[in-house]
Amino acid sequence: MMSNCTQIISQDSTHAATHRLFERGQNLVQQHTRETLQQALLKFTEALKLYCQVSDRTYPARTLAYMGGIYSRLEENQKAPDYFKQALQSKID
Numbered sequence: 164m165m166s167n168c169t170q171i172i173s174q175d176s177t178h179a180a181t182h183r184l185f186e187r188g189q190n191l192v193q194q195h196t197r198e199t200l201q202q203a204l205l206k207f208t209e210a211l212k213l214y215c216q217v218s219d220r221t222y223p224a225r226t227l228a229y230m231g232g233i234y235s236r237l238e239e240n241q242k243a244p245d246y247f248k249q250a251l252q253s254k255i256d
Contacts, residue, residue: 178217184210185222192233200233207233224254 188206191199207226214223231246 177213178219181210181213181217181219181222184213185226188226188229192229197237200237204230204233220253224250226250227253 184206188203188210191203191206207230211223211226211230214226227246227250231243231250234240234243234246
């Protein structure tokens with residue numbers, strides 16, 4: 164029973180850390196500079212990895228959509244559609 168509690172606490176702290184990364188990414192996006200957009204991509208990439216660890220099914224789609232938007236703003240038109248497609252696919256799955 165104790166290991167179950169430890170596992171839940173661990174997941175909760177990972178989930179909280181992931182949300183902080185997501186929020187930091189959002190804040191960086193709002194600064195509208197190329198540098199902060201690239202930093203936001205790093206935060207969202209980290210968050211995406213953690214979301215997979217805690218089996219969160221909602222935020223990965225949002226994170227991927229944000230990343231698609233950033234790539235679009237950075238005029239990386241090859242990457243943007245891929246991230247939007249992944250966002251849609253993760254919502255469907």
